[in-house]
Amino acid sequence: MPRAGLDPATVVAAGAALADEVGLDRLTMGLLAGRLGVRTPSLYKHVAGQDDLNRRIAALALSEAADAVGSAVQGRAGRDALAAAARAFRAFVLAHPGRYAATIGVEPTGPDDPMAAASRRLLEAFLAVLRGYRIAEADVDHALRMLRTLFHGFATLQAADGFQWSADIDESFAWLIDFADRGLRAG
Amino acid sequence: MPRAGLDPATVVAAGAALADEVGLDRLTMGLLAGRLGVRTPSLYKHVAGQDDLNRRIAALALSEAADAVGSAVQGRAGRDALAAAARAFRAFVLAHPGRYAATIGVEPTGPDDPMAAASRRLLEAFLAVLRGYRIAEADVDHALRMLRTLFHGFATLQAADGFQWSADIDESFAWLIDFADRGLRAG
DNA sequence: GCCAAAAGCTAATATGATTAGCCAATCGAT
DNA sequence: ATCGATTGGCTAATCATATTAGCTTTTGGC
Numbered sequence: 001m002p003r004a005g006l007d008p009a010t011v012v013a014a015g016a017a018l019a020d021e022v023g024l025d026r027l028t029m030g031l032l033a034g035r036l037g038v039r040t041p042s043l044y045k046h047v048a049g050q051d052d053l054n055r056r057i058a059a060l061a062l063s064e065a066a067d068a069v070g071s072a073v074q075g076r077a078g079r080d081a082l083a084a085a086a087r088a089f090r091a092f093v094l095a096h097p098g099r100y101a102a103t104i105g106v107e108p109t110g111p112d113d114p115m116a117a118a119s120r121r122l123l124e125a126f127l128a129v130l131r132g133y134r135i136a137e138a139d140v141d142h143a144l145r146m147l148r149t150l151f152h153g154f155a156t157l158q159a160a161d162g163f164q165w166s167a168d169i170d171e172s173f174a175w176l177i178d179f180a181d182r183g184l185r186a187g
Numbered sequence: 188m189p190r191a192g193l194d195p196a197t198v199v200a201a202g203a204a205l206a207d208e209v210g211l212d213r214l215t216m217g218l219l220a221g222r223l224g225v226r227t228p229s230l231y232k233h234v235a236g237q238d239d240l241n242r243r244i245a246a247l248a249l250s251e252a253a254d255a256v257g258s259a260v261q262g263r264a265g266r267d268a269l270a271a272a273a274r275a276f277r278a279f280v281l282a283h284p285g286r287y288a289a290t291i292g293v294e295p296t297g298p299d300d301p302m303a304a305a306s307r308r309l310l311e312a313f314l315a316v317l318r319g320y321r322i323a324e325a326d327v328d329h330a331l332r333m334l335r336t337l338f339h340g341f342a343t344l345q346a347a348d349g350f351q352w353s354a355d356i357d358e359s360f361a362w363l364i365d366f367a368d369r370g371l372r373a374g
Numbered sequence: 375g376c377c378a379a380a381a382g383c384t385a386a387t388a389t390g391a392t393t394a395g396c397c398a399a400t401c402g403a404t
Numbered sequence: 405a406t407c408g409a410t411t412g413g414c415t416a417a418t419c420a421t422a423t424t425a426g427c428t429t430t431t432g433g434c
Contacts, residue, residue, distance in 0.1 A: 003399060003412060029391060041392075042413050050391070091345040142362035145341075149363065153340020154332075160292040175329035176336065183370045190381060190430060216422065226425080237422070362400050378417085383428075393418075400411075 003040050006047070011036065011046045012056040019057060019098025026096065027098065029053075055115060058106045061099035062118035068092045069125040077132035079181045085129045086151060086177050093155035123148075133184040150180060191225050198223065199243040204284025206244060214285065216240075242302060245293045248286035249305035255279045256312040264319035266368045272316045273338060273364050280342035287346070312360045313338075320371040330371065337367060 014036055019027045031086045033040040048051045072088035073081045109114035126147050127140075135143050138160060154176060158169060203221055206214045216237060220227040234240045259275035260268045280287045295303035313334045314327075322330050341363060345356060 004413080028389090029338055030389085038412095040390085041394095041413060041415085044392070045412050069343055104343070105311045107347075139362065142359045145344075146363050146366055149337060149340035149344060151340075152344055153336035153338075156338060156343070157332075160309070170330045172329045175326065176333050179370045182373060183366045186369060186373065193381080215420085217420085225381090226383060227385085227421085228425095231423075232381050377431105378433095379431090381428100381430080383426105385410080385425085385427100387422100387424075389420100389422080391418100394416085395414105396416100397414080398411100399413090401409090402407105403408085404405100 004042070006036060006038065006042070008056070010032060011096060012053065012060055014073045015053050015097040016057045016060055016096070016102075019102060020096050021098070024054075024098045024101040024169065038113050054102050054104055054120055055109075055113075057099050057102040059113075059115040059118050061096065061103050062115060062122055064096070065089065065092050066101070066118060066121035066125055069122065070128070073125055073128045079132075079177075081129045081132050082181055082184070083177050086173070087182075089151045090173065091181065093159055097159045100155070104108070104156070126151075130184070146183075149181070150176065189224060191229070193223060193225065193229070193233055195233045195243070198230060199240065199247055202240050202315045203244045203247055203283070203286040203289075206289060207283050208285070211241075211285045211288040215302055228318065241289050241366070242296075242300075244286050244289040244295055246300075246305050248283065248290050248303060249309055251283070252276065252279050253305060253308035253312055256309065257315070260315045266364075268316045268319050269368055269371070270364050272312065273360070273367075273373075276343070277342050277360065280346055284346045286340070291343070298316040310335075317371070333370075334367070337363065 011032070015027060015032050018032055018035055022031070028125040029043055030040050032053075033043055036043075043053075047056060068088045068091070069085050077085050106115070108119065110116070123144065126144055129142060130143055130148065133143075154173065198219070202214060202219050205219055205222055209218070216230055217227050219240075223230075230240075234243065255275045256272050256276070259271040263271050274315050286354065293302070295306065297303070313331055316334065317327060317330055320330075341360065
């Protein structure tokens, strides 16, 4: 019986991929073990349990989202940066609904939690978008929360298929970006 | 053994209340049965299972949210209506996080699903807010989605404790309402 | 009062997470 | 090269929870 050669990173990556495929709620330890060619209890040598796995998937997702948004914003400013960031974020969530779902309702346990760092990086990327606008010092936090609200709200509603009615979603998304741009400019 | 006198509505109401108390993820059939003074299998005489229960809780939550937002909007227009609706929605989600969580990612099975009707009523209430603004016919759907995105995004992020950093949340919320109001006015 | 339906119950089954404890593969130091 | 400790995998067992089967008692309409 040769070893499978797993480590926490591999397990988490496979878990995230599987969550994207079948949905976070249908990600079971058994299914993940099967995917990795290993028996269920073996997973516990690499992650502490389902909670821990979920937390690690969340950290991975936040980190990847931060990368995606961060690089989308590179070299752009103002409306361009806003649109690029929004698109990057939405694309990430739609491409990886399972791992993004893992981030919802999970809090970092402490400042040394990798999730805290990833979360911070994502916020930095959002903050970079705001630098292209003339925002009063006192309003930056509010604007940051607004951006997060918009991005998170739109992505999760769409991922949950919560927009059933007629109008085209891409159009709505573009409209939303315009809306935010106007608001930030006029703020 | 006298009967407990349950019916689907009672079971669903108790389930929603319990979800609010302990969190939707910790709502188990056993816990609910205990709360109702009955053994677990008895619940299956009133709801078809956990999925069905969740779906019914979601319908209840949407219906209540529609009532709350609908009555908040009554007799108000424009910015007042927007602010009242936003506050009512947020208050509802914060007061009933468990049942609201039940609505996420659940789709009505058909047009006769009670959830569909409740969902429609909530949208009507949001639509009423928009009537106080001068919005081009073609933009109404987009604006509606924007409102839903904002309300849902803010409420869920806050409910999940996703706003950890410094600035005051109520202030951010007020700022967000201003932001939306300006945007809708200038649209 | 009688009877069908409804509402409870106990017991059984299934699935999934987790733990205990065993054993083989690997790795670092000699 | 090899010894010994560590590690990563396994099987078997336990526990929690959902769900189903099938029995029994209440209850509401006649």
